[in-house]
Amino acid sequence: MKNFFRISILIALFFGFQFNSNAAEKVEYLKTDWSFKGPFGKFDRAALQRGYQVYQEVCSSCHSMKYLSYRNLVEEGGPEFSVEQAKAIAASFEVKDGPNADGEMFMRPGRLSDKFVMPYENEKAAQAANGGAYPPDMTVLVKARGGGVDYIYSLLQGYEDPPAGVTLDDGVYYNKYMYGNKIKMSNQLSDGLVEYSDGTNASIEQMAKDVTTFLMWTAEPHLETRHKMGFKAIVYLIILTVLVYFSMKRIWSRIETKV
């Protein structure tokens, strides 16, 4: 057993060492309580629904969400809109379909099975509309950034006037959390920008938190299942380990050697 403690400590030290080495450029991000952190973490359903609203009303005019379908909005562990709500959301978008019997492409209202409609036809169109910068797809964005949710949350609130000596080109903005501090997206959030249907005060901080929660869900739609299953799996393994430990002791007691 003594050896086991040594092994565990070694593993812990080793990985601690590795994590530190990955955090080469450290900036202090803004902190907030995320309901989905930790082994029992779950999404705040209301925050996800508000976050969807912020995404829909603000972000989606430039940022696509190409791996998400409207049906995902009703799935367990997500915003859990009712089927009617989600159908209404889907139907509010025009989807290009076809070709029909005449060989023509046509537009029709969206269905639950459709992927989220993209704001631009293609990447080039997106770049052309945004001064050459491509607004990244948001589906897995929080996993694609080193700081994860804290980074996105901070970035949305990180706009400020450039310090003396920093000159910005046209269409470039100063953000203290952006890599290199220069960002082509202007400040998007302002107090009261959206009107939450549940009466929550739409402060910048609130909207940043809600939309980041939503983005965490789009990146990890099965997070809640994963946490629940993980707890069961680890409890099961611990019980089994204890049982096997005593069986082992029993078996090895037949000879004098310690185990």
Next chain:
Amino acid sequence: MSEHEYTPKSKVGKWFNDRLPLLTLANHLTDYPTPKNLNYWWTFGGILTFCLITQIVTGLVLAMHYIAHADMAFQSVEHIMRDVNYGWLIRYIHANGASMFFLAVYIHIFRSLFYGSYKSPREIIWIIGIIIYLLMMAAAFLGYVLPWGQMSFWGATVITNLFSAIPLVGEGIVTWLWGGYSVDNPTLTRFFTLHYLIPFLILGLVVLHIWALHVPGNNNPIGIDIKKPSKDTVPFHPYIVIKDGFALLMFMIVFAFFVFYTPNILGHADNYIEANPLVTPAHIVPEWYLLPFYAILRSVPDKLLGVIAMLSAILILAALPWLDTSKIRSAVFRPLYKQFYWILVADVLILGYVGAMPAEGIYLLIARIATAYYFLHFLVILPVLGFKERTTPVPLSITEPILGGSPNLAAVKKKDSFKDQ
């Protein structure tokens, strides 16, 4: 060894066993006399077998849903993560499984270094092990390319470009590897094919590794030769089976923690950005388990020499049984070697650390010193130590605490009898 006398009890069993001695094999595996003093560092062999099988099984399932095409690979991985039933679980087990596999293999290798398991008569086991390790690195690298994220693409570009360091034919070889003039769809499809092939090569080598192990039997923490079977040994089943099982369960708890609670912490965020040949990531870093070798590669200013240094760092291990001149196997009885051993462990960890840092300034200096020490350890310290070191007395057997004096009497006796024949 008892397996020679084994005859199945039933008639059918005997009939079958006379034609294909599977039952003899099973009997050999269960009865296999194992030193009774093996500590928990010896359980990693079983753990590694588990890792290999886990990777193969999860990999098979992933391959059913993955699409090896430059335009669809990234999307198909997201499809697995979202729409395939428990696809996220399978993929996270496979991705973290690679890290767990390397964690276990490093412990396994360093256990061997500490207890001198690579020494005569176990050189072949050791060399097969090194080949397995090389294939593991190849499989891991190829697998990391498949999601076709930014790190996949640029990692593949950097690593394949290493071959261009070969004089005269280098550029040609790189084009041949890529199947074109840059990393692209042909590269992805062949990498997928090879990634699928290598685990089965490893599986075959694992069989040879275990076969070669079963000829001389296990080394043990005091590193002496023991009589088999004797009161120094226990049958593999149930003693070692239950002990390996217990250790495996402990390992699985750590594994499960990574899979369920921090599944992405060992990967790089950039790999969730789809590959883009026009945008180079700020820092291109390999997975953690390749970092020490990456540090060695970058610590040499010349590209060709850097590649040679990196390859030598791995291949030098194959020569270890002859570089280590000490007759005593276990570091327990080698006070000086024990210290150098821990310095080597620290050295490799430092190499891993600087491998993750930008190759400039103080990090580059540290990398160079650590690289130099790595080679110094194997090429100078180990050969000299065997002659200079005063070892402490070694017991004659595991059960009897009789000291046989130094050097290892049992080992020397065996060697002499070899010469007599």
